[in-house]
Amino acid sequence: MRYAWRGKKTAYKDIGDALGVVFAKDTDTGLMYGANSPRPAEVRIGYTDASGNSKSVVRFCEPDKIGDVTTGGKLNGKKITIGSTQYNISGCTIKTN
Template sequence: MATESKTQVYYINLGGTVGNVGAMRFAWRGKKDAYPKAVADVLGVVIAKDTDSGLMFGANSPRPALVRIGYTDGSGNSKSTIRFCEPDKIGDVTTGGKLNGKKIKIAGKEYNINSCTLKSN
C-alpha cells in the first residue's frame, strides 16, 4: 500500500518577459505545507504539476532571492524561517508588508507572520 508523499515540487520563474515568456523555472522539492497558497502567491512560488516541463533542479545560478519571514511562537518568542521569493516580488513582501497577518506552517503548527526581510548572510 502506497503512502502519500510528504513533499511537493515547487518552482519560481526567473527572468523572462511579460507572462514569464522565456523564464527559467528554478525548481526544488520541499515539505507540502512549506508554502501555503496565500503565502506562495505573494512570494511568486508555483506548485508544480506532473505535466510541467522545463523545471531546472539544482541550479546554482541564477537562484531566487531568499527572504526571512518573522513570526512569534506560542511562548511569545520571536522566530524566523527562510523561504524562496521571486525577485520581482521582493518589494511587495519586504517594504510592502503583503505577507503580514498571513499564516505560515512550521513543524506542523501555524503561526501569524509579522515581518519579512531580505535574508542577509
C-alpha cells in the first residue's frame, strides 16, 4: 500500500530521502490518502531552536528506514525546516504517545 498525504513541501526538505518519503505527482495512481488505520510509522525528530530550547516534531517514516534514522544516525548533521527556518537535528526516536 502506498500512503499519501498533502503537506508543506518544506516539512521533508533535506530529510525526505532518509525517511523514505517520495514526492508524488498528480498523475501517480494507486495512492491511499487519509488512511487512519493502519498508519505509516512516525518518528520524533529533536532539534534546538534559536533560543537554545530543545524541541521536536513528528514526521512519517518508511518502516524500513526507522533503524537508519534512529540508531543508525542517518539524520545526524542534517537540518530540519520548521516554517521557513532551518535547525540542526539533535536526534531521532520512534514516536511514542
